[in-house]
Amino acid sequence: MIAEFMLQRTKANQVVPVYDNLLKKYPDIKSLSKADIAEVSKIIRPLGLHWRSAHFKKAAEYIISEYNSNIPSTREELLKIPGVGDYVAGVILAVSFSKKAPIVDSNIARVLNRYFGMDLEGEIRRNKKIVEKADELFSHCIYEPKELLFAIIDFSALVCTPLNPRHEICPFKDECKLYIKK
DNA sequence: TTCCTGCCCT
DNA sequence: AGGGCCGGAA
Numbered sequence: 001m002i003a004e005f006m007l008q009r010t011k012a013n014q015v016v017p018v019y020d021n022l023l024k025k026y027p028d029i030k031s032l033s034k035a036d037i038a039e040v041s042k043i044i045r046p047l048g049l050h051w052r053s054a055h056f057k058k059a060a061e062y063i064i065s066e067y068n069s070n071i072p073s074t075r076e077e078l079l080k081i082p083g084v085g086d087y088v089a090g091v092i093l094a095v096s097f098s099k100k101a102p103i104v105d106s107n108i109a110r111v112l113n114r115y116f117g118m119d120l121e122g123e124i125r126r127n128k129k130i131v132e133k134a135d136e137l138f139s140h141c142i143y144e145p146k147e148l149l150f151a152i153i154d155f156s157a158l159v160c161t162p163l164n165p166r167h168e169i170c171p172f173k174d175e176c177k178l179y180i181k182k
Numbered sequence: 183t184t185c186c187t188g189c190c191c192t
Numbered sequence: 193a194g195g196g197c198c199g200g201a202a
Contacts, residue, residue, distance in 0.1 A: 008188040014200065048198030052189085066192055085189050105187045125188080126193085161202075162185055
């Protein structure tokens with residue numbers, strides 16, 4: 001959950017050192033619940049979107065008081081945690097509880113948009129057709145859902161990149177409608 | 183310039 | 193449904 005808070009609209013490579021710094025200072029949920037928000041804010045400053053800093057402490061306090069420090073395992077409960085939205089809830093369900101949760105982030109949306117040749121632009125994450133494709137994809141997963149999740153995200157971040165996608169090393173180029181069209 | 187493993191508020 | 197947030201890397 002901590003990692004996903006930091007990864008919102010933020011590149012994974014930038015998150016790594018900040019994540020380490022935060023966990024060094026607040027190694028468990030109890031210490032995080034007592035954190036000084038100004039101190040948290042200072043640690044995550046390089047990531048921007050500073051309003052996120054309050055979420056770490058609030059989420060920790062909430063989980064301690066409502067669930068005796070145990071992260072809940074249903075989407076409904078997860079969404080009530082401060083700072084947790086559809087995406088973070090889905091990741092927690094998939095990664096921590098091995099559930100086939102529909103997950104749509106900008107990486108997954110980009111891959112689906114290109115592969116299926118949907119030609120959508122802008123904030124495609126909230127497009128209904130994209131969400132339906134993602135739901136369908138995860139519902140058909142026959143392995144650990146988190147493996148599918150990480151595979152798509154890593155593929156997207158490393159090969160199916162936002163600018164100048166690396167078609168030359170893409171194993172899906174023969175089936176990809178974006179590539180076929182070119 | 184563009185975009186990043188979104189959430190929150192209106 | 194849509195806009196704001198934000199630093200930083202490519």
